[in-house]
Each structure stands twice: as C-alpha cells, then as structure tokens.
Amino acid sequence: MGRWYVIASIPTFLERGTVDAVEHYALRPDGSVDIDFRYRRTPRAAEQALGSRGFVDSSNSAIWGVQFIWPIRADYRIAWLAPDYSRVIVAREKRDHVWIMSRTPTLPQVDYDAMVWQVGAMGYDTARLERVPQGAASADR
Template sequence: MPHVARVDLPRYMGRWYVIASIPSFPERHAYNAVESYTLLADGRIATDFRYRNASFAAPVKTMHPVGTVQPGTGNAVWGEQFVWPIKAEYVIAYLESNYRTVIVGRSKRDYVWIMARTPTLPEHDYAQLVGKVAELGYDTGKLRRVPQQWPEAVP
C-alpha cells in the first residue's frame, strides 16, 4: 500500500468525520462515525472512534485504540492496537495538502476509510476521493457512505 511521503502529526490530530468506508465488522452499520486523534507525550496516538449503530438515535459506541508510528514512514504508517498484542495496519495513503481530506487503507485492501474535517463533502470532491480509492486497488462497489447528521439530536 503506498503512503504519503510525510505527515505533520500535530496538524493531523483532531477530529475526522468518516465519509465512507469499506468498514470493519463493528462499524458496518455506523452512523455519525468520527475518529479523533490526540498525540501523546510518548509519541503514540490516542484514538477515540465514536459512532452510533444502525441509526442516528442509537446509543453512542466507542473504541479507543492506540496508534504507534512505524519508524521510517514519514509518520504515514501506524500500528493501531485495539487488543494487545495485535496491531492493525493504518496507512495514510492520501492526504490533501491542507489536511482537509484523507484516505486511510491497508495493504490487504480489505478496509479503507475516506475521512474529512467536515461531516459532508461536495459530490465532486467525494467522487475524486472514490477515484483515488480505486487507484489504490480497492473495489469501490464495496464502499459504504456513512450517514452523518450534525449537530446530533439529543435522544
């Protein structure tokens, strides 16, 4: 899986809305999915993944993996540890120069995430990102757009 040459980690930190994905099992019916990253003092990345399952009214679910940057990758390849000792590959395959959109993938091409700093994207921008996902070797027919509705309604 190709990755970007360099990621400015402090600039990358913060909230990313999941616009579309070829999702992992837990997130296959996600609504309002958001990844938030915080750089820790030891260089690892605390991740807060929050979503609602199958509807906007469902309770919020969260996962809290910790990312470890692989040396020599320009901060673009991480191991995301959900359960010790297993680390899932996290490859920043595309990152817009203004850090507005990102594509995160895996070498197996089993999962991919299109994320943005905003909960929605113009259709033209989304189509361009889907094209980039195809160029990375993914079957874009498996992409699922994640419903996003903000601000969230209070149940």
C-alpha cells in the first residue's frame, strides 16, 4: 500500500500527457483498497484527482479488479515487484496498458532500463511506453 510514483506507462486515455502522477493505496477494513490517483496536465497546472476502488482476488493477491465506474471492473496485475518493494510493474491481461512505478519520484537509469526490458519480456511494445515527468511538487504529496 502507500504512495507509488508513476515513472512510465502505456497510458489510459485519462493518463496520456500527465505529469507528477502519483497513486496512493489504502487498505480498507473490508479488504478492498482505496486508490487515489493524483496528477497534473502541465507542471504548473492545478492538481487533479481520480478516486477508485480496488478489489483483491481472494485466491491471488497479485490480481486486482479496479472499479472506476460501477459496475465495471478492470483487470490489474502485479506483474513484477522488487524484493524490497521499491519498484513495481502493474500490467493487464489484455496487454493494452502497463505501469512502471516506484516509491521514489525518480529511478536510476539502470533500474528503469531493466524494468523496460521486463515489460518487453511480458509481451508489451516498449516503444509505446511514455515517461511521466515527476517534478518537485511530487515530493510534497
């Protein structure tokens, strides 16, 4: 749970062109997860937020159903997680979107390159990955 900075993605239509994208995850008493996605359209723009609810698969905690609009749930999967929980790749079974995320606003280039390679090994077209600029405003959230 906690704060995750979006470092790169094959974005959804809502995420395309965003900067300072950060997701906050909080476990609810009923086992569902509140997801607070904050971003900017430009570095100086006002922050925008999009809330949703995640439902963890009872048989596999790496598979989530995320609900933006009731009753539609989208499939999200924890496809790769660093042993120290500092970086994650979130993927979809359809391979239409993917997210490279980190606990920090930046990643060393060697770590980023390794994660991009991993995304490619999962069957994604890495040429479609878009870097998400993270500015000083991100550190305050």
